[in-house]
Amino acid sequence: MxxxxxxxxxxxxxxxxxxxxxxxxxxxxxxxxxxxxxxxxxxxxxxxxxxxxxxxxxxxxxxxxxxxxxxxxxxxxxxxxxxxxxxxxxxxxxxxxxxxxxxxxxxxNHTSDRHAWFTEALAAPKGSPARERYIFREGDGDQPPSDWDSVFGGSAWAQTADGQWYLHMFAAEQPDLNWEHxxxxxxxxxxxxxxxxxxxxxxxxxxxxxxxxxxxxxxxxxxxxxxxxxxxxxxxxxxxxxxxxxxxxxxxxxxxxxxxxxxxxxxxxxxxxxxxxxxxxxxxxxxxxxxxxxxxxxxxxxxxxxxxxxxxxxxxxxxxxxxxxxxxxxxxxxxxxxxxxxxxxxxxxxxxxxxxxxxxxxxxxxxxxxxxxxxxxxxxxxxxxxxxxxxxxxxxxxxxxxxxxxxxxxxxxxxxxxxxxxxxxxxxxxxxxxxxxxxxxxxxxxxxxxxxxxxxxxxxxxxxxxxxxxxxxxAVRRGLQTGNSLTWVDGTDWVLHFTRPGGWQSITNFGVAPVELPDAAVVLSSGPLEGDKLPSDTTAWLI
Incomplete structure (x- = not known):
């Protein structure tokens, strides 16, 4: 190893x-x-x-x-x-x-609303360069520029004191940056x-x-x-x-x-x-x-x-x-x-x-x-x-x-x-x-x-x-992990079995009944084995 x-x-x-x-x-x-x-x-x-x-x-x-x-x-x-x-x-x-x-x-994607840039933007008038670092838009009175939802629920737009709106795809405290800037x-x-x-x-x-x-x-x-x-x-x-x-x-x-x-x-x-x-x-x-x-x-x-x-x-x-x-x-x-x-x-x-x-x-x-x-x-x-x-x-x-x-x-x-x-x-x-x-x-x-x-x-x-x-x-993985390939070993439709370079095998039993393990040394298992059988919902490594 x-x-x-x-x-x-x-x-x-x-x-x-x-x-x-x-x-x-x-x-x-x-x-x-x-x-x-x-x-x-x-x-x-x-x-x-x-x-x-x-x-x-x-x-x-x-x-x-x-x-x-x-x-x-x-x-x-x-x-x-x-x-x-x-x-x-x-x-x-x-x-x-x-x-x-x-x-x-x-x-x-976004800063906080306490970031120096956003504080500057809110203090600046509409159309000012400070606001160009974010995404400010005019709405229709009390209605935002679009009806888009934020990831966290509610509108993706928040209104400023001067009536403009800024985009926040997450929380209102997370104004989106303008990555064209x-x-x-x-x-x-x-x-x-x-x-x-x-x-x-x-x-x-x-x-x-x-x-x-x-x-x-x-x-x-x-x-x-x-x-x-x-x-x-x-x-x-x-x-x-x-x-x-x-x-x-x-x-x-x-x-x-x-x-x-x-x-x-x-x-x-x-x-x-x-x-x-x-x-x-x-x-x-x-x-x-x-x-x-x-x-x-x-x-x-x-x-x-x-x-x-x-x-x-x-x-x-x-x-x-x-x-x-x-x-x-x-x-x-x-x-x-x-x-x-x-x-x-x-x-x-x-x-x-x-x-x-x-x-x-x-x-x-x-x-x-x-x-x-x-x-x-x-x-x-x-x-x-x-x-x-x-x-x-x-x-x-x-x-x-x-x-x-x-x-x-x-x-x-x-x-x-x-x-x-x-x-x-x-x-x-x-x-x-x-x-x-x-x-x-x-x-x-x-x-x-x-x-x-x-x-x-x-x-x-x-x-x-x-x-x-x-x-x-x-610890075991460090000694065995090599290459970027695996080879499937087909068998039953509920046993996920593959080999890696060097003879390393991984077998997972997704089924309800125990399955026979191959004739190889068990290096590690996620739970107790039943003799030479792999129980349900269990993975074993062999080599």
């Missing part, structure tokens, strides 16, 4: 295991109830022991937290509640000393250099498909807008071809460094459109959320894997695999939900968990499938993205009281949507204590009593724990 070393290889990201940290919910060093950078620094030994290759750090910039930090006041500063630039430098050094890369979130483009190139110069190894690009927009008159009505998945560049707001000119400029900057800085696009677009975001002269890689959205079924998983490996091969990138993140219901919970004909529960929609009891979750089934899923995912060619707490088998916290909710989706929908807070509850480190080891002053989102049983402390000495499974899997 090869040792883990921080590499200058330009292609390090192609097969990397990346661990997402939502900084406000990871570890709190000063007891204010909010996670911070020094808290993360203190847990670097834990991350090193886990065996990851990189950390993806969600926004840590100054923010009013109108959208969990994705409303950014200043792209080249740190929220003082989370730390300082010196703390970021210390985190980079600590991670690099542990042979772990750092990827940071960049949010280019040269100052906007130049400023973000400066931001890329700022963080790259500080040792950051890559960038995760938030809503990468939203930057370019067509607001020519007459604006189409909401009812006539095409579905993004079917628009193929024709939607006025999403996935327009002009966005790739922006990312070609970004790639030129990222390639100034040795090794070149990596980038991955969050782009909710059809698979055939995803390739351009992941091109070598663009961002280089794009998130593939297809497994996250797939039901726990043999046919769905095989189709997703085949299609995405083919796409990655066509454009010379590598695929990404992910089951959970800060925007969706944790997959250990999703996989324990009853079958939903609409597919929305499996689509990760957090607001469908309206409370702690509806819909009913089979916790044992969900965890068994989640353990099987991660072994399958880690056996695939490409990079794997993990979300903090999934290595503990954490369930979604569906019982948060309304008074503790923070997600704008909950407020803008007037409570119709629960929002994403249930997957953002601070993770448990210890069996007991005020906040299960998160910090000395409680936690900004309430942790349930059952959290202690999922804590790092509870699982450390248990060789059968989910934490132990992740650690073993990542």
């Amino acid at each position: 090869t040792s883990k070393q921080l590499t200058n290889d330009a292609d390090w990201w192609r097969q990397a295991v990346v661990y997402q940290i939502y900084p406000r919910s990871f570890a709190d060093s000063d007891g204010d109830g909010l996670g911070d950078l020094q808290g993360i620094v203190s847990r670097v030994p834990y991350l090193e022991a886990l065996g990851i290759d990189a950390v993806w750090l969600s926004p840590f910039y100054p923010s009013a937290l109108a959208d969990g930090g994705y409303d950014v006041d200043d792209y080249r500063a740190v929220d003082p509640r989370l730390g300082t630039l010196a703390d970021i430098d210390q985190l980079v050094d600590a991670l690099h000393a542990a042979n772990i890369k750092l990827i940071v979130d960049i949010v280019p 040269p100052e906007v483009r130049a400023d973000f190139l400066q931001t890329l250099r700022f963080w790259s110069d500080r040792g950051v190894d890559g960038f995760r690009v938030d809503v990468a498909h939203a930057l370019m927009k067509d607001l020519s008159e007459p604006m189409p009505s909401q009812a006539t807008l095409p579905r993004v998945s079917e628009s193929y560049g024709l939607h006025p707001l999403w996935d327009r071809d002009g966005v790739h000119e922006i990312y070609r400029e970004w790639r030129q900057v990222l390639n100034e460094y040795d090794p070149p800085r990596s980038a991955v696009a969050e782009a909710f677009v059809p698979a055939s459109r995803r390739a351009r975001y992941a091109s070598a002269d663009g961002l280089g890689q794009a998130f593939n959320f297809d497994l996250l959205q797939a039901d726990w079924e043999y046919d769905k998983f095989r189709q997703v894997i085949e299609e995405n490996l083919a796409l990655a091969d066509q454009n010379g990138s590598s695929s990404t695999w992910v089951f959970s993140n800060h925007d969706v219901v944790r997959h250990a919970t999703r996989y324990g939900l009853p079958k939903d004909p609409s597919g929305l529960w499996q689509d990760g929609k957090a607001w469908l968990l309206s409370n702690g009891t509806e819909p009913t979750v089979d916790v044992e089934l969900g965890l068994r499938r989640a353990r099987a899923a991660v072994l399958l995912m880690l056996a695939l060619p490409g990079s794997a993205y993990l979300y903090q707490g999934e290595e503990l088998g954490l369930q979604e916290v569906g019982e948060l009281p309304a008074a503790n909710l923070q997600d704008p989706a909950y407020f803008r929908s007037k409570g119709a949507e629960k929002g994403r807070d249930g997957c953002r509850v601070p993770i448990p480190w210890t069996v007991g204590g005020l906040s299960f080891g998160f910090g000395s002053g409680g936690s900004h989102l309430l942790q349930p009593k059952w959290f202690g049983g999922y804590s790092v402390e509870a699982q450390e000495g248990d060789v059968s724990s989910t934490l132990s499974l992740y650690r073993k899997a990542l």
Whole structure:
């Protein structure tokens, strides 16, 4: 098995295991109830022991937290509640000393309404240059320029004191930037250099498909807008071809460094459109959320894997695999939900968990499938993205009281949507204590009593724990992962079986009855075997 070393290889990201940290919910060093950078620094030994290759750090910039930090006041500063630039430098050094890369979130579609540019725009008169950095339009009296809806519900337009309207595809506190403006483009190139110069190894690009927009008159009505998945560049707001000119400029900057800085696009677009975001002269890689959205079924998983490996091969990138993140219901919970004909529960929609009891979750089934899923995912060619707490088998916290909710989706929908807070509850480190080891002053989102049983402390000495499974899997993967290919081994219609170079085999049983294992040594399994048989909802690695 090869040792883990921080590499200058330009292609390090192609097969990397990346661990997402939502900084406000990871570890709190000063007891204010909010996670911070020094808290993360203190847990670097834990991350090193886990065996990851990189950390993806969600926004840590100054923010009013109108959208969990994705409303950014200043792209080249740190929220003082989370730390300082010196703390970021210390985190980079600590991670690099542990042979772990750092990827940071960049949010280019919108700023916060407290950003210096937007403050200047509101203070300036209509038609002034300051307003040109954003998207201001005249409406019809009290009616906005169009009837477009924001992602978080309600109108996508907000009115200013002087009667103009500005576009916000998310919360009203997140005004959209005008990416036709040269100052906007130049400023973000400066931001890329700022963080790259500080040792950051890559960038995760938030809503990468939203930057370019067509607001020519007459604006189409909401009812006539095409579905993004079917628009193929024709939607006025999403996935327009002009966005790739922006990312070609970004790639030129990222390639100034040795090794070149990596980038991955969050782009909710059809698979055939995803390739351009992941091109070598663009961002280089794009998130593939297809497994996250797939039901726990043999046919769905095989189709997703085949299609995405083919796409990655066509454009010379590598695929990404992910089951959970800060925007969706944790997959250990999703996989324990009853079958939903609409597919929305499996689509990760957090607001469908309206409370702690509806819909009913089979916790044992969900965890068994989640353990099987991660072994399958880690056996695939490409990079794997993990979300903090999934290595503990954490369930979604569906019982948060309304008074503790923070997600704008909950407020803008007037409570119709629960929002994403249930997957953002601070993770448990210890069996007991005020906040299960998160910090000395409680936690900004309430942790349930059952959290202690999922804590790092509870699982450390248990060789059968989910934490132990992740650690073993990542260590074994490092010695086996090679190349960008797999070969299917066809058999029954409910057993997903493939081989990798070097004789590595991964077998997942999606059926209800145990199946015979091949005559080979079992390296690791997601659950107990039944003699020489693989039980239902279980994955095994063999060699």
